[in-house]
Amino acid sequence: xxxxxxxxxxxxxxxxxxxxxxxxxxxxxxxxxxxxxxxxxxxxxxxxxxxxxxxxxxxxxxxxxxxxxxxxxxxxxxxxxxxxxxxxxxxxxxxxxxxxxxxxxxxxxxxxxxxxxxxxxxxxxxxxxxxxxxxxxxxxxxxxxxxxxxxxxxxxxxxxxxxxxxxxxxxxxxxxxxxxxxxxxxxxxxxxxxxxxxxxxxx
Numbered sequence: 001x002x003x004x005x006x007x008x009x010x011x012x013x014x015x016x017x018x019x020x021x022x023x024x025x026x027x028x029x030x031x032x033x034x035x036x037x038x039x040x041x042x043x044x045x046x047x048x049x050x051x052x053x054x055x056x057x058x059x060x061x062x063x064x065x066x067x068x069x070x071x072x073x074x075x076x077x078x079x080x081x082x083x084x085x086x087x088x089x090x091x092x093x094x095x096x097x098x099x100x101x102x103x104x105x106x107x108x109x110x111x112x113x114x115x116x117x118x119x120x121x122x123x124x125x126x127x128x129x130x131x132x133x134x135x136x137x138x139x140x141x142x143x144x145x146x147x148x149x150x151x152x153x154x155x156x157x158x159x160x161x162x163x164x165x166x167x168x169x170x171x172x173x174x175x176x177x178x179x180x181x182x183x184x185x186x187x188x189x190x191x192x193x194x195x196x197x198x199x200x201x202x203x
Contacts, residue, residue: 013195024105032098043127058154067092075142136171
């Protein structure tokens with residue numbers, strides 16, 4: 001009984017940190033959602049640059065509509081190529097940027113000295129991975145899920161299609177949560193050590 005009582009107080013810093021993180025999540029998500037057109041503009045600008053340099057024969061323009069990245073392509077939707085318009089693909093950037101408010105909530109809950117700098121640095125680290133997810137989503141749409149006629153116009157090989165599918169899965173299932181977590185851990189090692197010390201002393 002006394003041993004359990006010794007361990008319980010040691011867990012309180014962790015419990016307080018978890019509660020603070022949960023408290024910061026709603027306002028962080030609110031700012032992220034309503035401020036997405038501004039917050040995610042750098043990611044769309046990066047997507048535009050990559051498309052211009054790496055996909056000039058496939059993408060005509062990349063525009064932003066709120067939190068949506070709009071790709072205007074050179075691809076035709078039907079057999080009557082001369083009469084058809086070009087395909088546009090919309091990608092919701094929020095699907096790949098939800099790690100931002102998670103990271104912000106963790107930083108504000110820890111509130112270490114220099115937390116403003118850590119917020120800015122984490123933002124810079126996460127944005128390229130948001131761009132990864134958006135680009136992979138676009139490529140998946142035109143090369144895999146758009147149908148054989150449209151996919152044949154892209155000129156991608158079967159191996160390239162496999163790489164696109166992998167990039168999409170990685171960019172949608174892994175990166176949005178893992179990157180913010182890793183960035184936070186690397187920038188808060190001293191804070192994590194401080195959380196561990198009471199537990200080590202109790203043990």
